[in-house]
Amino acid sequence: MTELSLHILDIANNSVKAKAKHIGIIISEDTASNLLTIEITDDGCGMDAAFLAHVTDPFTTTRTTRKVGMGLSLFQAAAELTGGNLSISSEVGVGTTVTAVFVRDSIDRQPIGDMAGTMALLIGSNPGIDFVYEHVLDDQSFRLDTLEIKEILGDVAIDSPDVVQWIREFVAEGDAELSNSNQVE
């Protein structure tokens, strides 16, 4: 993977597979502590302690098409390469939180990349799931909540092409505004 937004897409797809109804994605960047933290939370089926203990091992997977599950181990490797770490908390029947911490200015830290593409894809392919995306940079933040969007849309489906395109542009502008405001300080 070449950007964090691709890892986020992949990890959030685990939540989709776990039959989550709500998925929260938070990117928080803190320049003072020089950390970038990504947290992906779901209310899906969860994992038990025994499974969790070895879930970042690439040979742990419940998929049947092949014997290696790589998503979590790749995400962990990307975080550790910067001097950060990955942790997972999960409870069967309650849900899962995956937290990856990156050293923000490490030269090995992948760029955040196209979060607009990731959110448009996640929301457009899972109209029944509620997503919250939040990107925090010090005291600034951008937030997208599909419940608010659905309220405005009424009967119109959130996966209509026009709506998905609006979501893509909304997130792209929101994210761009954040990084701009950071540069002018």
Add this chain to the structure above:
Amino acid sequence: MKSLAELEAIRNKNKNQVGLRREGEGTRIVVGMATCGIAAGARPVLTAFTEEVGKRGLAHVTVNQTGCIGMCRYEPIVEVMAPGKEKVTYVHMTPEKAARVVAEHIVNGHVVTEYTIGANVEQ
């Protein structure tokens, strides 16, 4: 700046079309989006299909993601399923190839043979 007011305009424009979308009857394009697909570049491929289909107003065509198709070294993999036709599997896809598949296969019905799995089997 994109605004929620703009979203209301989109709602008003789409209101009359509610219920018109029929799934299952038209052509389905599915892009493999498991870890291997994403790492190989499947996201921009899916975006390209969505944009191309939207631009041409192909209301009978749906673009979706699917899990692992099970042939990692051929990713990004795209399957095209049209009613009454055999499934076509395209491999090593790119956004540029996606545009060509929409123009030639989806619109004109000519499979782009050189991108299919059959033309790309590794020995």
